[in-house]
Amino acid sequence: MTTEPNELPVQVRSRTEDRNPRTEAIDTEDAAGIVRLITSEDAAVAGAVAAAGDRIAALVELGVHALAGGGRVIYAGSGTSGRLAVLDAVELLPTYRVGEDQVTAFLAGGGEAMTRPVEGAEDDPAAGACAVADVTGADLVIGLAASGRTPYVRGALVAAAERGARTGLIACNPGAELATLVDVAVLVDTGPEVITGSTRMKAGTAQKLVLNTFSTAVMVRLGKTYSNLMIDVLPTNEKLHGRIVRMLEQATGRSAQECGAVLAEAEDPRTALVCLLADVGVAQARDALADNPPDPARNEDPSGIRSAVIAART
Template sequence: MGTLTTEEFRPDLADVDTRSTLDIARAMNDGDRAVPAAVTGQLPRIAAAVDAIAARMARGGRLVYAGAGTAGRLGVLDASECPPTFNADPSQVVGLIAGGPEALVRSVEGAEDAASLAHDDLKALDLCPDDTVVGVSASGRTPYAVGAVEYARDAGALTVGVACNTGSALAAAADHAIEVVVGPEFITGSTRLKSGTAQKLVLNMLSTITMIRLGKTYGNLMVDVRATNDKLRARSHRIVAQATGASDGEIAAALEATGGEVKHAILVLLGGVDAPTAARLLAEHHGHLRAALSAVP
């Protein structure tokens, strides 16, 4: 562990506990600036992974995150936000954390050290070749994450490794290696800090750009948003307005006719078709609104 960049000691911060609160905040913020720059260096690898993931998900595959501790929690977080944001089926993007749901709120000692637990968790999902498993680990050596990727490759699934050290075992085991090296942590070895931020940025890209490729957005609008409360119903109305420029009355009528489906309502308004025709066109074009619009008679 002592050879890992994420575990290195920063001598310049040896007196940090004697500094003013503002100085500590400034030092921490200065260090955080390295994170987006480190992600920038991995963009070609991230893009290649997204294209491979999207191709499989278009055929019905799933995106599965697997990690321990902070990495596992970030995967579960990203997965849990896909249904409300993109109206994705909860089984489409899955987050696995070493130790199970209990590990989301408290440490489950020893769980991350057992590759066999990852094997069991993935076996329960009955992986297929169109699935993708993303192992996430700051060190790049966590047995649970590495074990998940190795099991997935043996099952014929696509694999991605996200780590914060170079030459990691996780990267070596994966089809697509994404190693975002952000340097030593502000608190030595506390990889929930810069490493966690880097992992969050990468997972944001993997899921969001994949969903864009799958037609879950129209431009940068969340046209597949699931309106389950007043806030989201208001957002749905606003999205239709931004996409079409229609009046409030026209938008309300289109949303009512389409059962509140934003994408369908936009097609009704921009394409001049009725709700059943909008539903048919979207089904024929696998939910891609631009393609459905271009096919309007």
């Protein structure tokens, strides 16, 4: 970004840009002292995220509503914030069988910005608006910006709202200016960074925690787990195939050999799980699951597994 002669550069008003009095002498410390300062500051991040729990829960409700209604969850961010959003979105496919048609992320500067800085990309609100040009009223668009002011994110949120989408913000600035534009603002007060303005540190950690919490809670409410076990893992490699077999063991108490055999016959974890829990054949398990599909409105059994087991046994 360049400025005209006599024009002052943009001044970001955020606690993440303040100087941290606890680390002013960090450059006089040895390695152990530097690590101690960094980790002591990091220790406060989880508490700051927990303090925003009510707002995260409100955002989860919007996410569940969007995906259960056939809409999408769309992240928009730049720099560290945007890269964390991309990471969260892509990891949902192998973990919960949720692809980019349901949860996706737009990073200022595009794919190239995942591995290298793209100069000026975050300052382009038109690019943010273009990224979400096809959103509808069924979608949820979540902007991520440590400072809560990034122009690219502003463009995405304004455009999304104009198209009737619900909107959210994840930021680390209690006074985030974009908070007034969204339905739900999650503002985590992480305070000054160890190194002034280096928001890849505490702010980045906080945003990662919020994203983990948000997307996991949404997936649980959508019935992607049975108890605390993943039942929609996509077995794209041997490790994940083994995880499914282990999940069946943990859920049913049956042997690995029996679980593996039933999984091979059933061809998917849900059907295999109902077969083993209800002690029924594949056809009967599939019928029971068809009558009890995942439903976030089903209290205490959003996955439908418990209901399917009861139905299969009767």
